[in-house]
Amino acid sequence: MSTETSKEMTFEDLLSVIEPATGGREMLDPATGEVVGRAPQHTLEDLESVVAAAKAAQPGWGALSHAERSAFLFKAADAVEANAEALAVLLSREQGKPLNGPNARFEVGACAAWLRATASFELEPEILVDDEGGRAELHYRPLGVVGAIGPWNWPMMIGIWQIAPALRMGNTVVVKPSSMTPLSVLGLVHVLNTVLPEGVLYAVSGDRTVGNRIVEHPDVAKIMFTGSTDAGKAIIRNSADTVKRLTMELGGNDAGIVLPDADPKAIAEGLFWGAFINTGQTCAALKRLYVHEDIYEETVTALAEVAAAMPMGVGLDENNVLGPLQNRAQYQIVANLVDAARDSGARIVTGGNPDESQPGFFYPTTLVADVDNANPLVAEEQFGPALPIVKYSTIDEAIEMANALEVGLGASVWSSNRDKAREVAARIEAGTVWINKHGAVDPRVPFGGAKQSGYGLEFGVEGLKHLAQPQVISY
Secondary structure (H helix, E strand, O other), X not given: OXXXXXXXXXXXXXXXXXXXXXXXXXXXXXXXXXXXXXXXXOOHHHHHHHHHHHHHHHHHHHHOOHHHHHHHHHHHHHHHHHOHHHHHHHHHHHHOOOOOOOOHHHHHHHHHHHHHHHHHOOXXXXXXXXXXXXXXXEEEEEOOEEEEEOOOOOHHHHHXXXXXXXXXXXXXXXXXXXXXXXXXXXXXXXXXXXXXXXXXXXXXXXXXXXXXXXHHOOOXXXXXXXXXXXXXXXXXXXXXXXXXXXXXXXXXXXXXXXXXXXXXXHHHHHHHHHHHHHHHOOOOOEEEEEEEHHXXXXXXXXXXXXXXXXXXXXXXXXOOOEOOOOOHHHHHHHHHHHHHHHHOOOEEEEOOOOOOOOOOOOOOOEEEEOOOOOOHHHHOOOOOOEEEEEEEOOHHHHHHHHOOOOEEOEEEEEOOOHHHHHHHHOOOOOOEEEEOOOOOOXXXXXXXXXXXXXXXXXXXXXXXXXXXXXXEEEO
């Protein structure tokens, strides 16, 4: 346990403790192209050392009571809040998201909130049978070392989604951040480790070979992964020889259905942020919108008016609420999909015209109407600031289109009639269906995917159970 962050750190202070003394890989600000800092390049030997240390520390950590481990999580939340601005600036500069809006400061605040919520859940042994024939109890024991492999879109918040429940259940954790945003996760882990016992939490910043080794490692008992479906399938295959426990939160391409009784102006801002939070770079963002023909044009117009009022630019500018794509590859995916939609005859309502002369991976907020449901912009997960809007005639048609893909992370239904919305929601194949909102996760409410959007649950008491080995004691 360190005391280096007992007082509030600046961005420069935080960077100084996570950068390697020499060497490392330069990380560039996706908004400006400027160097943010240098990330260490940990090796397979570093990983072996870290896993061994985490394995050695786990019995002592697991022997603590839930209350004792929760006390550490509460302290960790306090440490995050004490260093919130430094963490937010680091996140904004490396990931690209603005400080304000539902972005960098919001994400750091969510880290503290999730730590506190996870520490507060009660999980007592369950009495299954207690009669003249005997008694059976269901307990939840630590698994051992948990490998947490995170994404680049919400690197700190999703990191906490993995770290907090794993620690709460008595596991130790080895985090492998995305190679796109390692500094953000290393900074967060450093802050957490100022209050956690030594050996319970490590981060390794390395290439894909390091990630593959975590998945294969015989001393890693469980993998938590958030990322693409293709990467998730590779993890499933590579983990098979050690029969690892897995929690997989995979690709989305979430559908939203606007029923004919909805008020377009009343729902427009909710639709916008459902789709464009984090500039569309969110697994459970609204990525294809189905609107009834009776209110189609009115909905398109209302969305365009909201989009026009949302400033996009460099994240450290306090006025901006939308930022760049995090990397060139993702920028190109979005640009190609919009261009293909335009070429097919779809109507570009707003956006679709990036200024290539400016620095940064900025793609303008783009609404695409009159697009066919089979168009790649609809059928493939764009993961960026481009929303296709598809017209439908009947509810059955909308549900059929929404369910047509092999993914089902989230979905939403928008209506003035809650009962009708619930009827439609029950027919959608997704792990979560929101009504008159989209992507509103809550630490108390379990979250997980359907179909090829993954399996396993996160959040709440059910999420805790997925970070433990169930054991029945019968006598």
